[in-house]
Amino acid sequence: MRWTQTLIPTMKETPEGAEIPSHVLMLRAGLVGQLMAGVYTYLPLGLRSLRKAERIVREEMDRAGAVELHMPALTPQELWKRTGRIEAFGNVLIQFAVRRQNKQVHMALGPTHEEVVTDLVARHINSYRQLPITLYQIQTKFRNEERPRFGVLRTSEFLMKDAYSFDTSVEGLNASYQKMYDAYCRIFSRAGLGYLAVEAESGPIGGDASHEFMVLADNGEDTVVHCAACGYAANLERAETGKRTAKPPAAGDAALKKVHTPNVGSIEQVSKLLKCRERDMLKTLVYVADGQPVAVLLRGDHEANEGKIRRAVGATKLELALPDVVERTTGAPVGFAGPIGLKVPVWADADVAAVPSAVIGANEGNYHYTGAQLSRDFQVAPDHFADLRNAEAGDPCPCCAGKLELRHAIEVGHVFKLGTKYSEALDARYLDDHEQQHAAIMGCYGIGVNRILAALIETTHDENGIIWPMALAPYEIIISPINVKEPAVAEAAEKLYGELTAAGIEVLLDDRDQRPGVKFKDADLIGIPLRVVVGGRGLKEGQLEIKWRTEPEAKMIPLAGAAAALAEMVRKAKE
């Protein structure tokens, strides 16, 4: 492609509003253009990279035995009602009605396709002989994000590869899941991304085991907990901590004392008022577990982890108690709950035992206690101590002697085992070899294709611009002729361009009548892996200059046979 015949609107300055590197560089390099908040046009250069990411995904899906189809983005709202996800998605689901022959037709733009694919399977698959099968598509998804942000990392319209497996047994599901997991590893490796596969909660989509594929990046929206020593990785919701050895509290002699804390309920305010550290306080959270209130004690500076609490308590549904329930349970308004005298089951995080003398709520409005001691002033049954909080940096690793660290990350993929939630709701059943009907056991597997690009840029750019790996580069080689008005230069550049193109290399010829500095800056900015400079100086000596985007220095190669040599370099770089 000739630069002058395509559209690559590079920008010298950072557009107002772009802050993170991937956003800034995608705009400056002319990859994307913004239409509105969270909605972007892919310009020619960006589209080429997007297509390359897509191709890698498609090749690996096909190799893993998944079969491609294409489902509509337009869906009937009825389908979402049948699985209860109209409510679950709420405002995220883009819903609208149109009129047809004077009747309202209610539709939604697909934010994901479990419903559509399960309905499809319900219609066309009815025998165990047709299973297992994994269907996938690469398609635009629509989600009304409350707050789109970070350029193309969180958008309202995005390209997603979504795959769905249907099996007749849990073993089959596990096998299908593993195939996708392995395919994801190959995809992200081929894309040049450093990633972690982390254990994850399955979230509102339902089901059990799941993994997220995370790319560590300072601007990532997610937090992963990682142990550098053994490689343990999990997202914050899921991360376990190793055994926290509770130091026996120093023999405290402080007496329990009630103090007046008028209108001061939050941990932060109380800590300020009483001049104590948050870690010397205990907070008492009231949850409703399967309809029954329970109290949970945490150190003041720790964050509750509802998933862990739910599992520890053994509840299927757990939510924070509403203010009236808190009042009924503790006898005090929200902000003054404490463990002393509570009539409901009390659970405690492991670190609670190590707080020797704590500030706690007094279960009486506007009062707290200081000097509270476990055992002496309040009790927690030994089997009610558990890991109930989010992991923090420095916590012991659950798998080795190492320490955990917290890192920001971009989620680029997610695989999970769904079970029969959707197949039952939508009657995707098959007949087994004993003429018994069963709901198909499902898994689903998503990749944010746009995020592959953004994550790559976010992690590998330098001060001059993007640095594409061959696998994602919009062009493999850029030819930068110095002064296109010089016939010898123009001819040599054209000849090389023709030869490389004929050899199947993707070449961008910068045929603009621009000064060399402009061309070099732009070549660096758009990040083409290999730059070939055709200049009068080199030509006189029968030489071409080549420079890898990743290398600081250029080098010269003979003009004779240059096309073949360059094609070989590109081929090698692709390996």
Next chain:
RNA sequence: CGGGGCGUAGCUCAGCCUGGCUAGAGCGCUACGUUCGGGACGUAGAGGUCGCAUGUUCAAAUCAUGUCGCCCCGACCA
């Protein structure tokens, strides 16, 4: 949804506080000329309903109110 910031040329911004001639700069764009190995220079140009609406005023980019758009932070934790 809550809080904050910003809307002036294609892009980045100045001017606004303290209202006053024909609204500015740099980059980019057009034409011509000189240049040509890391974002050249000269000359001449094109390009704006100062986001929009209402109000205050003799007079509004500038003040007030409203509205729309964009960006950032937060959104349960007693």
